[in-house]
Amino acid sequence: MSLEIVIWCALIAAGISCLTIPFLPSRFKSSAAFIFVLCIAIASSIPSISVLTGSPIEMIFHGSGVFGNIPVRIDALSAWFILIVNFTCISGALYGIGYMKPYEDQKSNTSLHWILFVVFQVSMISVCVLHNSLAFLIAWEIMSISSALLVIFEHHKSDTLKAGMNYLVQMHIGVVFLSIAFIWIYFSEGSFEFEKIASFFAHHPPALLFLLFFVGFGIKSGFIPLHTWLPYAHPAAPAHVSGVMSGVIVKMGIYGLLRIVFYLYSDLVFLGESVLILSVLTSFYGILNAAVVRDFKRMLAFCTIENIGIIGMGIGIGMIGKGINNPYLMLLGFTGALLHTLNHSLYKSLLFFTAGNLYQKLHTRNMEHLGGLIKKMPSTGFFFLCGALAIGGLPPFNGFISEFLIYSGLVEGIKSDNVQFSAMMMLCIVGLALVGGISLLTFTKSFSVIFLGTPRTELEHHPEEVSLIMRIPLFLILAAIVIIGIFPNAVFIPALSIVSGLNGVHSFPDEIMTVSPLLAIIGRVSLMLILFIALIYYVRSTITASKSSVYLPTWGCGYGSPNGRMQYTAKSFSKSFAKLFSFIVMEKKKYHEIDVKTIFPQSRTFHSNYLEFFEKNILDPVDNRILAFMNYFTFIHNGRLQVYILYGFFFIVILIAATFFNLL
Amino acid sequence: MNILSLILILCASLFFTGIVIRTKSILSGRKGPGIFQPLKDIWRLFRKGAVYSQTSSYIFQIAPSIYFASVLIAIFLIPVGNHPGIISFRGDFIFFAYVLALGKFFMIISAMDTGSSFSGMGASREALYSLLAEPAFFILMGSFALLTGYSSFYEIFSALHFGSSISYAVGFLAAIVLVIIALIENSRMPIDDPKTHLELTMIHEVMILDNSGFDLGLILYATNLKFAMYGALIANFFLTPGYEWYYSIPIFIGVQFVFAITVGIIESFMARFRMNHNPQYIFMLTSISILIFLGVLLILGKIA
Structure with a gap:
């Protein structure tokens, strides 16, 4: 299928969706939107998959005098992000069918919402494929605006409206920086095409321009101190939108950053160090806040900041590796960053969707009010648990794979000849280990307070398990998480080829060739872990089956009438x-x-x-x-x-x- | 198959707690139970029925199995001298830390599962102290990765050899760090007192207040295994390559023995810290491991 057909397919699907969704009966709106999302996803995924296995596809629109030529190009990096966007959008739209059911009576509101969702998906894909700064900025703007409107779905609430405004304003501050950067390149190189960024970097000192780009993209992805919109926008949005926002929209910032980083020639070490240090701080700051907030969606939003930090660490390591001409370090860093981007989009959308289940049934986001829900909402609890384990980077789930690559990069960096690098990488390892520990605390706390024990307050709404349609996307995501955890090479090898292709590494260093078997071993060990758990549990069950088991109240240290309020909050x-x-x-x-x-x-x-x-x-x-x-x-x-x-x-x-x- | 380390650690786990308890009883002038008493207790628990909390869910039932499995997998990674563990790969110490964290995750949530006002206390403390101890372990292993140029337990330990006086200092500090980490991870003095009977002051013990029967047996035995596992890690510092098995096995047993006695002595002569002093103590551990890192840099001549 040629690229042109694909583009037209996607645009026509988006157009039809705009025209038809408002006129459909309200109970079909979300399903229709899902079908459109699916069509666009299929149309854009087919060329992306072929790009991942073959060579980039390119097509040039001859634009007007203002734009210059607009190259539409799917290279491996775009393909990777398009696939992530599509998977998350499909699961988000599918989840949205169930989630939006209670809002069916708000006809025009839901119509607008679903149209925007489709527009949002198309704009994200466009951001990934457009290689002309002006066109890119337009797509970027459409993405920001449509997502801001998606956030304020519940616009009658002043908090939501405020969060949406905050988001919109901050995104535009980001756009100012991006525009300045692109205009600078235009005046220096005379064209809006992305290739000119490379030629700019080849002739000029990169630091200042990189800073502009970093601020512009960093606001989107939430590096500190540019993150302040995140903890407001994510909780305010409907669950399927927060899932998609946290899963992919912040990743668009990462995409932009990677794109720029791959054009860099000089000063990579200094810039890489800066990115690395800032990322460690971001990650630490994010998880620190996540550990203390009681609004569970806000907690997840802070966790997004943490994970962006981890991705940034990968990028920083990669940049340093490229700078000191150590291809092994570079490949480890960038591949780790790409994999973590994918992994985070999976488990974060899973967690946001389970949070949506809770919000839909209980109408509260305060975890202090909850407790004991695992008995009322067993599947939701199970999915949240899996998401929590995955986000903590615990084997046998996928989060471990990418964190492992980043750890390996850091350990490799420690071994470098330069004392400065060794010390810095060591600090980063400390940071990452600490972040891992704090995320253990955060998620044991969140899971156990929400799902375990007994309810801490009388709930107004009777909790019950959500409908099947809301659980199907969760199953899909969980399957992906487990598969990546056990067969990491399924995603590692494509990611590696992307990174090496874009950085012009043609002959792999020997060490990197051993990483793939290494990941295969980790996958096998993870599988072994699962089998071991199953075996031990089986033995335990068969032995205890013959023994007496009694169910009695929890030991209260001699106190006879403990109640829910006495539990740890x-x-x-x-x-x-x-x-x-x-x-x-x-x-x-x-x-x-x-x-x-x-x-x-x-x-x-x-x-x-x-x-x-x-x-x-x-x-x-x-x-x-x-x-x-x-x-x-x-x-x-x-x-x-x-x-x-x-x-x-x-x-x-x-x-x-x-x-x-x-x-x- | 490299099951030597597994066999040795399993053997050591049988004696370890017994030796600790025996040391304590001798030092306090009591007759004390026999060395196999802890094992007999566990065996008795394995044959008992169980009482479950009405509040608890399936988490409470699966957690001990997962904890046990995670410790077992972690043991698979430990080498003995020049025999690698059953599983050995580059960066296995990262896997080691994370797989143990998986077990810990489940123990913490199973404590919270009972809805008890005490278990939560222990759970919160366990999460806090183990997160604070995490950096020390990574700095330690990172330093040795730098020193030897390898990044798996087996390769690090087989490439490790002591030459200069600094390297002995580094080895000594590393042993101290590992002993303290082992004490924290196993909730022993001076962080936690396994023998205390006041719920408010306990960490690990209060988390398993509601466990009983087979599950409690699993947890207790996993604790023994964990002790032996850290003992084996420490022993590896003294098993420099070239030693044949008839040297390495006695050294291994000797180190485990000394480690157990040390734990016993510490428990006899130290009081448990006040809870709010524990974080400082654990941070101290991180600073010791930074010393190790500096020592390694000195050995390699990177800093003068």
Whole structure:
């Protein structure tokens, strides 16, 4: 199938969806949208798969004088991301069929939502294939705007609206940086085509331009301190959208970053070190906050920041490897980053979908209110558990594979001759190990507080298992997670060929050839682990079957009537940890001191929550300063139409005067 | 098949806790139970019926099996002298740490599964202390990877040889770090007191308050195995290559023996730390391992 047909297929499907979804009866809207998403996914996946096994496909649209030529090109990197986008979008749309059921009566709202979902998918795919900066920026904008509108589905809630606005504004700050970067290249090289980025980097010192790109793409992917939109937008969006956002939209930032990194020639070591250090901090900061928040979707959003950090570590290692001309290190780093991108998109969407199950049935996102749900929602609990294990990087799931590659990269880096690298890589290993440990704490806490024990409060809604249609996508994702965990080479070899192809590595170093058998061993050991668990459990069951087993209340240390409120809460579980890192996760308590005059105890309230460091200490003060400063200019926009017309008049006068005096 | 290490560790696990308890009883002037008493206790538990909490779910029932399996797989990775473990691959120490973490994950959630107000306390502490101990292990193994140029247990230990005086210092520090990690991971003094009877002060013991019967037996035996496993890791520092099996096996047994006695002595003469001092103590471990890293850099002549 030629690329042109594919493009037309995708665009026509998107167009038809826009035209038909509003006129369908509301119960068919989501299924129709799913079918369109599936069609687009199939149309774009077929060439992507053929690219992964063969050579890149390219097609050039001859655009107008402004755009120049618009190359539409699927190379291996695009193909990889297109496949990730498609898988996540399919599972998201499938999940959305069930998730959006309760909202069927909001006809126009759901129509818009599903149209936007299709547009969103098409825009993400376009971002991956367009190799012309202007066209890229347009696709990028469509992606941002459609996702912002998807976020504010529940627009009657002020929190949601605020989160959506926050997201939209921050995305546009990102676009400003990207535009400056692209315009700079245009003025320097005379074309908007992506190839010119490479020629720019070949002739100029890259640091400043790279910084612009890094900020632009970093806002999308959520590197600190550019992450502040993430913890608001993800919880506010409907579950299937948060799954897709966290699974792939932040990855578009990673895609852009990788694209730029692959064009870099010089200064790679310095830039790589910067990326690596920032990524470790990002990852650490993300998981630190995830460990203390009680809104489970917000917790997952912070976890996304953590995982972006891990991906960034891979990119940093790869850049250093390329810089010091160590192809083994480079391949390990970039391949680890690519695999982690894939893995994270899988388990994060799984976790967000299970969070959606909880939200749909219980209408709360506060895990402190929950408990004991594994009995009421067994499949949801099981999926959450698997997702939690995978995200913690525990074998036999897929998260371990990519973390293992990144660890291997770091260990390889330690062995380098340079003391500076050794020390830095060692610090990164410490960071990664600590992050792994904290994510163990975070997810044992979240899983056990939500699903285990007994309910901590009386719930208004009776929890029950979600419908089958909402469980099918979860099964699909889980299958992918387990398959990657046990047969890592199924994804490692394509990722490796992508990285080596894009970096012009034609002969593999000997070491990298041993990684694939190594992963095969890890897969086998993981399988062995599963079999061992099954065997031991089988032995245990057969032995205990003949023994008596009694079910009694939990041991209460002699206290006869323990209740749900006495269990450890999420807050108390992470309290001692949060205290250790209280210089980053600051606790804010709200209560009244006991008045000396009150003799009898009265009803009292106590409220405590954790503040986010960057928001509290950096963003909010800066914001407030800017707002205070801007207040001086309120006389300019005073809301009077006459004055605005006068401004227009002044502008024209100035223009005429400037032309008259030859200033323009 | 390289099952030598597995056999040795299994053997050591049979005696280990017994020796610790025996040491403690001798030092406190008691007659004390025999060396096989812990094993007999476990065997008795294996034959008993069980009481389950009404609150608990299937997590509570599968967790001990997963914990046991994870420890067993971790043991498979440990070499003895110049015999590799059953499984050995580059970067297996990463797998080692993560597979143990899998077991720990399940023990923590199974503690939370009972809905008890005490188990949660232990679970939270276990999660915290094990996350704090994690960096030390990675720095330790990373340093030795740097020193030897390899990154699997077997290759690191078989390439390891002590030459200069710094390398002895490094080896000594590494042994200290591993002993302390073993004490933390197995919830022994001075982090945790396995013999305490106050729920508020316990870590590991309070997590398994509600386990009984076969499951409790599995957990207790897994703890013994874990001890022997760390003992084997320590022993590997002293089994420099070239030793034949008739040297390495006695050395292995000797090191395990000394390790067990050391644990016994520590438990007899030290009080448990206050809970809020534990993090500092564990952070100290990380700083010792940074010393090891510096030592390795010195040995390699990277820093003068």
